Amino acid sequence: MTAKLFEPYTIKNVTLKNRIVMSPMCMYSAEADGKVNDFHLTHYISRAAGQVGLIMVEASGVTPQGRISENDLGIWSDEQIPGLRKLVDGIKQYGSKTSIQIAHAGRKSKVNGDIIAPSAIPFDEHSKTPKEMTKEEIKETIQAFQDGAKRALQAGFDTIELHAAHGYLINEFLSPLSNKRDDEYGQDQYLFLEEIINAVKEVWDGPLFVRISATDHHKDGLTVEDYIEYSKKMKAQGIDLIDCSTGALVNTSINVYPGYQVPYAEKIRQEADIPTGAVGLITHGIQAEEILQNERADLIFIARELLRDPYWPRTAAKQLGTKIEAPKQYSRGW
Numbered sequence: 001m002t003a004k005l006f007e008p009y010t011i012k013n014v015t016l017k018n019r020i021v022m023s024p025m026c027m028y029s030a031e032a033d034g035k036v037n038d039f040h041l042t043h044y045i046s047r048a049a050g051q052v053g054l055i056m057v058e059a060s061g062v063t064p065q066g067r068i069s070e071n072d073l074g075i076w077s078d079e080q081i082p083g084l085r086k087l088v089d090g091i092k093q094y095g096s097k098t099s100i101q102i103a104h105a106g107r108k109s110k111v112n113g114d115i116i117a118p119s120a121i122p123f124d125e126h127s128k129t130p131k132e133m134t135k136e137e138i139k140e141t142i143q144a145f146q147d148g149a150k151r152a153l154q155a156g157f158d159t160i161e162l163h164a165a166h167g168y169l170i171n172e173f174l175s176p177l178s179n180k181r182d183d184e185y186g187q188d189q190y191l192f193l194e195e196i197i198n199a200v201k202e203v204w205d206g207p208l209f210v211r212i213s214a215t216d217h218h219k220d221g222l223t224v225e226d227y228i229e230y231s232k233k234m235k236a237q238g239i240d241l242i243d244c245s246t247g248a249l250v251n252t253s254i255n256v257y258p259g260y261q262v263p264y265a266e267k268i269r270q271e272a273d274i275p276t277g278a279v280g281l282i283t284h285g286i287q288a289e290e291i292l293q294n295e296r297a298d299l300i301f302i303a304r305e306l307l308r309d310p311y312w313p314r315t316a317a318k319q320l321g322t323k324i325e326a327p328k329q330y331s332r333g334w
């Protein structure tokens with residue numbers, strides 16, 4: 001058997017050496033300036049040495065107010081570009097491609113000061129009540145996503161992912177549970193994301209992914225059927241891949257088990273006819289291979305397993321009875 005997990009995958013002008021993506025994970029390790037530091041270099045470059053095909057840098061704030069915490073990475077200032085470039089260059093030394101998830105936390109931001117959202121509804125009883133965004137603030141935020149994309153280009157990233165999942169700002173506009181506006185952004189709940197995609201595409205023609213929460217896990221919220229329709233719109237706008245996570249828009253308890261979100265990636269791939277990424281408790285090479293061979297998704301996003309094992313691609317290759325190339329320094333022990 002040839003392991004599909006280790007076959008290259010091409011999107012536009014970018015070829016990944018395998019189908020393994022390091023899923024974005026906030027490390028809450030930046031100073032308030034949002035700049036890359038030694039921790040980030042060690043953390044991400046180790047996974048590149050471990051032969052991950054695409055390293056996706058954690059949710060990075062397009063504005064200071066749009067950070068999840070004061071320790072998030074940022075992409076709101078030109079001063080953040082040199083650190084990001086150093087990180088990109090370090091990752092590329094090992095043949096991995098690079099991506100950055102650009103994000104605005106909306107009502108889930110835990111930074112000091114005012115926070116903003118489509119409507120003045122707090123995430124839960126422990127959260128601050130956000131300020132309902134004015135039209136002006138909406139335009140400024142769309143501009144901030146475009147500026148973030150420009151900086152990602154200047155830093156040399158191969159791909160960008162827009163964070164439209166997990167109850168952060170874009171997700172808040174998409175769902176009727178958090179968007180109660182009566183203007184055009186409430187009547188058409190896709191409009192904010194649509195305008196962000198258009199603005200980003202004005203400055204970025206490389207691969208563009210969107211991470212969604214493919215269901216709100218709530219009786220009055222969005223379901224995968226709604227996200228199939230949204231995914232068709234994203235495809236029409238030129239989005240290259242939908243990264244399919246779920247939930248976290250509202251507090252609900254969900255049943256979590258190996259591959260629990262794979263059916264969403266599969267359904268959206270089939271019904272919206274767009275490449276997808278599968279994520280969530282995928283930890284074994286055979287499990288990843290099953291998803292790919294059965295054409296349930298195109299890329300495999302690995303999060304926590306890569307915290308436990310930075311060389312997970314090597315582990316997965318062993319599990320699949322195949323060998324992958326080592327970084328040259330490690331070839332005697334690989």
Ligand SMILES: Cc1cc2nc3c(=O)[nH]c(=O)nc-3n(C[C@H](O)[C@H](O)[C@H](O)COP(=O)(O)O)c2cc1C
Nearest residue numbers: 023024025026058059279280281282302303304305
């Ligand atoms: C420490 C940590 C930080 C995370 N930060 C992000 C993030 O920045 N953006 C995002 O979309 N998901 C984030 N996630 C979710 C992961 O990308 C992934 O979807 C989730 O952990 C399920 O995959 P896993 O079972 O392989 O860990 C984070 C998860 C963890 C454990």
